Amino acid sequence: MKPEKKAAEMTVSELAKYIDYSVLKPEFTEDQIIELTKDGVALGCATICINPGYIKLCEPYVKGSDTTICPVADFPFGTASTESRVAQIKEAGKSEYVKEIDVVVNFGKLRAGQYDEVTKDLSACAAAAHEGGHELKVILETDALNEEQIRKGVECIIAADADFIKTSTGFLTGYEAKGAAVDVIAMIMDQNKGRKKIKGSGCIRTREHFLQLIDMGIDRMGIGYKSVPVVLDLKK
DSSP states (O other): OOOSSOGGGSOHHHHHTTEEEEEOOTTOOHHHHHHHHHHHHHHTOSEEEEOGGGHHHHHHHHTTSSOEEEEEESTTTOOSOHHHHHHHHHHHTTSTTBOEEEEEOOHHHHHTTOHHHHHHHHHHHHHHHHHTTOEEEEEOOGGGSOHHHHHHHHHHHHHTTOSEEEOOOSOOOSSOOOSSOHHHHHHHHHHHTTSSEEEEESSOOSHHHHHHHHHHTOOEEEEETTTHHHHTTOOO
């Protein structure tokens, strides 16, 4: 949804609410995860996006704040069985500090045109999230898809009644990295027509890009820890 005022006129606090602060690198130590979680909370980011094994670790640092924990499921490949994905979503949703969960679509099946299978799987994932009172963001991994596959993927997400359409994991290799490029977000918005929320992730590294996506009407963005101070124009 397009904001009531231009992104350039927003305060740091207002802009931070668009950010899922990404703390997903597998090489992070627990001390690093705690430090980055505390930073995201201090800024007032919407969520701290973490691997599910660290939910308990991060809970004390979001407690009492407006920032919640957003764990990922079947990340970054999206190739587990539906039963496994559902189990991961249900387990992640046990924390009172989790309001949203991100899951990766099986983008190999999207590329193969197995749209009914993709929708069936995502329907089960969305139902598991909603049963626990959580919203589900579905990552398409758009850099691995062509335009037809992206548009079909959007329709699968909508048909499955998930809550967010998301672009990328940030962990794909072997493809041109576009992530949440303006043209990709515009394509998703064109197909979506306001039916679901949209999260851009991947390659959002400049303030200009960040503000442009907000003005376009994006709902959320996944931003890496190195880029958060850049997009928020923080002087360090």
